[in-house]
Amino acid sequence: MKEKRENPMKGILGFAGDKKKELMSARILSFLSVLAGFIPYICIAILLNGILEKRMEHGRVILLLAAAWSGYLIKTLLFSKATMMSHRAAYQIMKNIRMRLMDKLAKMPMGEIQKKTAGEIKHLIIDDVEQLEYPLAHAIPEQMGYTLLPVLVIVFLITIDFRLALASLASSVLGTLAYSGIMLGHGEMMKRYMEANATMNGTIVEYINGMEVIKAFNQGDSSFKKFHTAVVNVKDMTLKWYRRCWPYMSLGQAIMPSCIAFVLPVGILLLRNSSVTQGELITSIVLALGIVGALQKRMEFREHEAVFYELQPKIAAALEEVELETTRETTGDFIKEAVKVYDIEFKKVSFAYDKQEVLHDISLKIPQGTSTALIGPSGSGKSTLAKLLNRFWDVTEGEIRIGGRNLKSFSMKELTDMVSYVSQDTFLFGRSIMDNIRIGKPDATDQEVMRAARLAQCEEFIQRFPDGYRTNAADAGKRLSGGERQRIVLARAILKDAPIVILDEATAFVDPENEDKIQDAIVVVTKNKTLITIAHRLSTVMFLDQLILLEKGNIAARGSHEELLDTSDTYRRMWEAHLTSTAWSLGGGAQND
Numbered sequence: 001m002k003e004k005r006e007n008p009m010k011g012i013l014g015f016a017g018d019k020k021k022e023l024m025s026a027r028i029l030s031f032l033s034v035l036a037g038f039i040p041y042i043c044i045a046i047l048l049n050g051i052l053e054k055r056m057e058h059g060r061v062i063l064l065l066a067a068a069w070s071g072y073l074i075k076t077l078l079f080s081k082a083t084m085m086s087h088r089a090a091y092q093i094m095k096n097i098r099m100r101l102m103d104k105l106a107k108m109p110m111g112e113i114q115k116k117t118a119g120e121i122k123h124l125i126i127d128d129v130e131q132l133e134y135p136l137a138h139a140i141p142e143q144m145g146y147t148l149l150p151v152l153v154i155v156f157l158i159t160i161d162f163r164l165a166l167a168s169l170a171s172s173v174l175g176t177l178a179y180s181g182i183m184l185g186h187g188e189m190m191k192r193y194m195e196a197n198a199t200m201n202g203t204i205v206e207y208i209n210g211m212e213v214i215k216a217f218n219q220g221d222s223s224f225k226k227f228h229t230a231v232v233n234v235k236d237m238t239l240k241w242y243r244r245c246w247p248y249m250s251l252g253q254a255i256m257p258s259c260i261a262f263v264l265p266v267g268i269l270l271l272r273n274s275s276v277t278q279g280e281l282i283t284s285i286v287l288a289l290g291i292v293g294a295l296q297k298r299m300e301f302r303e304h305e306a307v308f309y310e311l312q313p314k315i316a317a318a319l320e321e322v323e324l325e326t327t328r329e330t331t332g333d334f335i336k337e338a339v340k341v342y343d344i345e346f347k348k349v350s351f352a353y354d355k356q357e358v359l360h361d362i363s364l365k366i367p368q369g370t371s372t373a374l375i376g377p378s379g380s381g382k383s384t385l386a387k388l389l390n391r392f393w394d395v396t397e398g399e400i401r402i403g404g405r406n407l408k409s410f411s412m413k414e415l416t417d418m419v420s421y422v423s424q425d426t427f428l429f430g431r432s433i434m435d436n437i438r439i440g441k442p443d444a445t446d447q448e449v450m451r452a453a454r455l456a457q458c459e460e461f462i463q464r465f466p467d468g469y470r471t472n473a474a475d476a477g478k479r480l481s482g483g484e485r486q487r488i489v490l491a492r493a494i495l496k497d498a499p500i501v502i503l504d505e506a507t508a509f510v511d512p513e514n515e516d517k518i519q520d521a522i523v524v525v526t527k528n529k530t531l532i533t534i535a536h537r538l539s540t541v542m543f544l545d546q547l548i549l550l551e552k553g554n555i556a557a558r559g560s561h562e563e564l565l566d567t568s569d570t571y572r573r574m575w576e577a578h579l580t581s582t583a584w585s586l587g588g589g590a591q592n593d
């Protein structure tokens with residue numbers, strides 16, 4: 001990885017795959033096309049010399065004109081071939097980088113992904129990678145030709161007269177110096193521009209995702225203001241950058257093509273004192289004019305190369321970051337044998353989000369096939385504890401073992417196969433309901449999917465749709481109740497049939513009929529499994545094997561419902577509060593007032 005940072009080109013070329021040779025060929029063809037493009041200038045120089053010296057025969061003129069046209073044609077053909085090849089390679093590289101980033105993203109612990117906004121991730125994978133197109137397809141393949149050509153011409157001019165060579169160089173040198181002003185503080189400006197862009201991306205994604213809440217709470221103005229600020233910020237940044245660059249740009253654009261203004265006076269002086277012939281002067285002027293375009297291109301590329309050198313480490317760092325995450329999953333005491341017993345053990349586990357420790361020295365055993373509820377006040381650490389088991393996050397201290405094996409020794413795939421995490425988040429993909437359920441077991445047959453749907457009590461509402469299981473879940477999603485969506489998520493878990501089930505019990509209100517159906521589906525999902533449920537309502541967990549009462553990240557009490565009633569004041573209070581609220585809701589509230 002370090003090597004990639006030192007040599008960005010090498011790192012990027014690593015993604016070219018079988019198009020690496022094509023990129024190399026594109027560079028060679030592009031170089032040859034620049035050389036061919038110079039043929040017309042040489043022909044014109046010879047032609048003008050011949051005309052001046054009045055020794056140009058008809059046949060020679062035609063030959064020179066034909067050579068000039070051929071040079072131009074060859075240049076065009078070679079250039080279009082090189083461009084086609086470089087684009088093929090560039091898009092292959094971009095595709096491979098995007099696929100790799102996506103692949104790494106899929107393997108990263110969820111918690112790490114959630115540290116970034118959706119907009120930031122989209123910006124990296126789509127926009128940043130897109131910016132590689134110009135450097136890869138143009139600047140990098142073409143720069144060799146546009147650099148070497150002026151060098152060759154200058155060498156040739158030196159053979160005529162070094163003063164003419166210097167004069168023809170003057171406009172290029174001064175123009176380059178003027179353009180170089182653009183690069184002053186370029187790195188910092190580029191960084192700030194990219195940050196502003198990433199913020200704008202993050203804000204727009206957040207704005208769209210949160211549209212429902214924004215409308216419900218009439219927050220349109222303030223949310224829009226945040227988005228507006230981000231957009232204005234990008235505009236201001238771009239204009240500021242442009243204002244800073246344009247004097248140098250205008251100066252460069254004015255000076256660069258004006259080589260005739262330097263060559264002509266110097267040439268005339270040299271002609272007067274017979275240092276050069278008329279023919280040499282004309283040749284120098286024509287050749288000097290011929291390299292102006294190449295030098296201008298070279299300057300244009302410099303800016304894009306800067307973008308490339310700015311972006312490459314960012315992309316490499318993102319890949320490196322995820323690289324660390326994925327290698328981490330296979331480090332530790334990696335044992336190949338499959339686990340046969342799914343006993344879970346937390347050994348002196350502490351966990352901190354950044355610096356804030358939220359779980360302290362937790363030791364806990366959950367034997368295979370038993371049911372455990374995590375209970376406690378809001379913010380006591382129930383979800384965090386459950387998520388550690390899914391490697392949503394990694395423990396800060398201590399270790400978690402399944403079947404005696406450290407959690408970190410499992411690959412993400414092994415872990416995902418072992419643990420079903422049924423969260424309250426009922427996200428449905430924009431695919432058919434059938435495919436949405438099949439996510440639980442990608443190779444499941446339609447019959448298996450339908451069986452799971454039946455067991456999760458989904459069938460009756462799926463059949464309401466004319467297209468049944470083929471209905472697009474995103475469209476149907478708008479017509480599905482929260483309870484129905486939860487049942488689809490449970491159908492996924494039934495299909496997956498993992499030995500360990502973590503259930504984040506829904507707190508959202510569902511009507512009694514839906515609630516009964518959800519409970520029935522939960523019974524199927526958790527049958528003969530090791531169940532860990534994050535419980536918000538005590539009535540649903542009082543019959544479970546063990547209840548773990550968490551308070552401020554510590555285990556305050558553990559045992560069965562009856563044991564906790566005897567031993568824990570907090571649990572007794574929670575139970576009484578639960579009974580009161582149940583009686584209150586059953587009695588309609590008013591009687592208890």
Ligand SMILES: Nc1ncnc2c1ncn2[C@@H]1O[C@H](COP(=O)(O)OP(=O)(O)OP(=O)(O)O)[C@@H](O)[C@H]1O
Pocket residue numbers: 353358376377378379380381382383384385
């Ligand atoms: N992603 C996060 N980054 C930083 N702190 C977090 C994060 N998620 C949770 N916390 C904090 O960790 C502590 C435990 O949160 P957790 O969600 O585990 O509690 P909980 O018992 O599940 O709460 P609830 O019943 O409200 O869902 C809280 O103080 C919470 O603010």
